[in-house]
Amino acid sequence: MPELPEVETVKRELAKKVTGCTIAHTKIYLVKTIQKPDPESFVKCIQNSRINSVKRRGKYLLFYLSNHLCLAAHLKMTGHFSVCGQGSALHKHTRVVFSLDNGCDLRFVDTRTFGVMYLLCQKEMDQFKPLACLGPEPLSDAFTAQYLFETGHQRTLPIKAFLLNQSFACGLGNIYVDESLFRAGILPDRRTNTLSKDEWAALTLTIKEVLQEGIQHRGTSIQSYTSTDGRPGGYQDRLLVYGKDQRPCVRCGTPIQKQKTAGRGTHFCPTCQR
Template identity: 45%
Template structure:
């Protein structure tokens, strides 16, 4: 699943492609992607004639800011947007078409059909699920060392499982939790409320630093992720542990270990993360 750096990269490229475009028609081949409203005709009617003014991000969600509405979109595992000409071919995995007045089309393609779209009136999107359920952004002033320590002190979950919880902090997934924990020298099986004050401080710093570096590199392409212009991310070249099972640690040479924490494949170094 794309994490914060990948979604932020998609947001930036999407903004360049669709800002200022007005929706003329919407075609939907897989109605289950539309979660709100329940009636897809209502979804279509509300958006026709609306102009896209901005594309923002909240956690792993994209927010299309229109005249009167906000379209909240989650890519899930395989969701992908692209801008096309109407006569360009598409396959059966392409489920939603936003046709613009200038003759171009924004298409949403999703092999697994796990993606979601919610439509809200402007100003209401943060007050209802899914966005109302989210914790603070890792780059926000709300995400302080004190906040992170307070939240983690209240749970007996393993630290990796706690960091994957989007109500604690948004945007972290399997890749960047593994990487941040490695950089902080914390083993993923540690119980979250048993870290020291120094470890909470270091973990807070490395979460932010890891995500900042990944955003700067366009995210990580470890499976099928590309941005909306078909470009891969490059942060995977800097990964310390994720996806490197049985390879030597870049810091100490110890062969890296893979285990399962909270149902997720988890990578770490037994020497560097004691």
């Protein structure tokens, strides 16, 4: 699933390509992609809206539109946006097409069909649960060691489950959590109430570092993720533990282990992480 660096990469590319464009008309090929409102109202409300800006919150892409509307989209497993000429052939898994006034389409292709879109009034966004429940952005100033300590130290969750919970740390997923924990030297199944203040501080730093590097390399392409123009990201070549099952640890040579933590395949070094 695309995580913060992948969604941020998509956001930056879309912002360049579609900001200022007006949505002339919309065609929905898969009704279930549109979660809110009903498809007919969706098409009608969004027509002639201008895309004022493209932003990101956690793993959500937010298209701020004129008419006080916001289109929130979650890529889930395989959702993918592209911008192409209106005459170009339609991919067979195309779910929604927004035809823009500049002769281009903004297309949403989604093989596994878990991707979703919501059309919201900007003023109702604070009450819209999936967005309202998100914790602070890990790259923001609000995401500090003190915040993580205060949120985590009275809980007894495995640290991996804690970091995957979007209401504590939004935008993180399996890959970047494994990488951050490895760099911070913390085992993924350590309970949050056992982490020292120094460990929370180290983890805060490594999370920010790993995410920033992920963005610099335009995300990680392991399964299906590519950016809006079909180019893969480059961070998969820099991963230290994720997907490295049985390969020697870059720091100590011990074979990297894989286990299930928080229901997810989790990679770690049993020597470097405690």
